[in-house]
Amino acid sequence: MTDTELRVSKIRDGTVIDHVPGGTALHVLAVLGIDGSGDEEISLGMNVPSDRLGRKDILKIEDRELSADEVDVLSLIAPRASINIVREYEVSEKSRVSRPDEVIGVLSCPNVSCITTGEEPVDSAFDVLDDGVRCRYCDTIVRDDVASLIEST
Amino acid sequence: MRHDHLIGAKQLSRTDIESVLDRAAEFDADPTAFADTRPDTLLALCFFEPSTRTKMSFDAAIKRLGGSATDMGSVDSSSVTKGESLADTMRVVAGYADGIVLRHPSEGAARLAAEFVDVPVINAGDGAGQHPSQTLLDLYTIRENAGLDDLRIGVMGDLKYGRTVHSLAGALTNFDARMHFISPESLALPRNVRFDLHESGAVVKEHTDLDAVLDELDVLYVTRIQRERFPDESEYRAVAGEYRIDADVLADARDELTVMHPLPRVDEIAPDIDDTDHARYFEQAHNGVPVRMALLDSML
Numbered sequence A: 001m002t003d004t005e006l007r008v009s010k011i012r013d014g015t016v017i018d019h020v021p022g023g024t025a026l027h028v029l030a031v032l033g034i035d036g037s038g039d040e041e042i043s044l045g046m047n048v049p050s051d052r053l054g055r056k057d058i059l060k061i062e063d064r065e066l067s068a069d070e071v072d073v074l075s076l077i078a079p080r081a082s083i084n085i086v087r088e089y090e091v092s093e094k095s096r097v098s099r100p101d102e103v104i105g106v107l108s109c110p111n112v113s114c115i116t117t118g119e120e121p122v123d124s125a126f127d128v129l130d131d132g133v134r135c136r137y138c139d140t141i142v143r144d145d146v147a148s149l150i151e152s153t
Numbered sequence B: 001m002r003h004d005h006l007i008g009a010k011q012l013s014r015t016d017i018e019s020v021l022d023r024a025a026e027f028d029a030d031p032t033a034f035a036d037t038r039p040d041t042l043l044a045l046c047f048f049e050p051s052t053r054t055k056m057s058f059d060a061a062i063k064r065l066g067g068s069a070t071d072m073g074s075v076d077s078s079s080v081t082k083g084e085s086l087a088d089t090m091r092v093v094a095g096y097a098d099g100i101v102l103r104h105p106s107e108g109a110a111r112l113a114a115e116f117v118d119v120p121v122i123n124a125g126d127g128a129g130q131h132p133s134q135t136l137l138d139l140y141t142i143r144e145n146a147g148l149d150d151l152r153i154g155v156m157g158d159l160k161y162g163r164t165v166h167s168l169a170g171a172l173t174n175f176d177a178r179m180h181f182i183s184p185e186s187l188a189l190p191r192n193v194r195f196d197l198h199e200s201g202a203v204v205k206e207h208t209d210l211d212a213v214l215d216e217l218d219v220l221y222v223t224r225i226q227r228e229r230f231p232d233e234s235e236y237r238a239v240a241g242e243y244r245i246d247a248d249v250l251a252d253a254r255d256e257l258t259v260m261h262p263l264p265r266v267d268e269i270a271p272d273i274d275d276t277d278h279a280r281y282f283e284q285a286h287n288g289v290p291v292r293m294a295l296l297d298s299m300l
Helices: A025-031 A068-077 B014-029 B053-064 B086-094 B109-116 B132-145 B163-172 B191-200 B233-242 B281-286 B288-299
Strands: A014-021 A042-050 A054-062 A082-087 A090-096 A102-104 A125-129 A132-135 B042-047 B068-071 B099-104 B121-126 B151-156 B177-182 B203-207 B219-222 B258-260
Touching: A014 A025, A014 A068, A025 A042, A025 A054, A025 A068, A068 A102, B014 B132, B014 B288, B042 B053, B042 B086, B053 B068, B053 B099, B053 B121, B053 B132, B053 B288, B086 B099, B086 B109, B099 B109, B109 B121, B121 B132, B132 B163, B132 B219, B132 B258, B132 B281, B132 B288, B151 B163, B163 B177, B163 B191, B191 B203, B258 B281, B281 B288
Parallel strands: B042 B068, B042 B099, B099 B121, B151 B177, B151 B219, B177 B203, B219 B258
Antiparallel strands: A014 A054, A014 A082, A042 A054, A082 A090, A102 A125, A125 A132
């Protein structure tokens, strides 16, 4: 076990999200709807040294296994993240995120004139591009800071 | 053309466009000869923003086809003032009419409307988004005057917020057109339009100065630079003045240059161009009726 991994405690059951870009762990928590008001036990390492990313964040979430939808959205802000599902202190499943074709109802359009920002009975819908996302209603393309569009932030 | 809705120019293929323009030419030859084409068809005109040409030409088009139109009227006198959502308004209107022509200040409004109704929706302008029926009449005018292939076209003015520009650019990717976009840097093409042009492989150049390209153009498409896009009056006047054309400016243009404008103009085209052979903007506006007749005939 490396020094990096020792900085945050082992978990018994839950999910370890590794290789998250340094400084974006709080956005990942936002994606997962975790704002500290619930009773989730979270361990965070931020800006720890990484051979692959230079600096990375690592999150350990007790008693929660990520859904496929959550992993899809996670891929937008942490495209190289790895997901480890832990059961009884052992890694039982290991996977990397993959980018979805679309993201529905998760991001809010930054274009204030987009019809989806009004009081309409629709979910936001974004097509995922190679380097960003595009609103399916108003065509606005966002390449930087997609995490800031997450509706719960 | 066979589409349930017309939301943006990107959905139009070359075949779609040519079939509408060919049919429009038939209507154009004698607009009064087709009054039995759509005798029982009722078209709903829902304009949440002011309009003269688009609204009146759709109204005229459906009537020339023998149908009729029902008009939502101004927003001030509609249920919108009571806070009704666009989705609800559209669902109600869809129960009254065979098709909906929608103009709305929000981008994506027509797309949203189309999700809630089972009659065809035609986007007649959604904020700074798209205006595809205008594009069809623009293409008709270009085809009549300069041809659509081997075309060298300059598009000048407010390219960032100009929905007619966004739709025209998208549609021209179907043709062998060399596109020049001329604007102040602050009003250059938006990222999504540039992205689509790049994806299509279109030949595109951007300029801040008309002089750089004027003498090679077949068509110059001028749009209005709006006062509200600038922080103060003096900056607006300085920029708008640089993108104004008059007879002196066009002295360097080819004799065959076609000048177009979606109208209304303010002062970006001087009146001394109106009586020259370059001016085609009133003809362009007239083409709204036969082209919209063809569009309605293909969709309703």
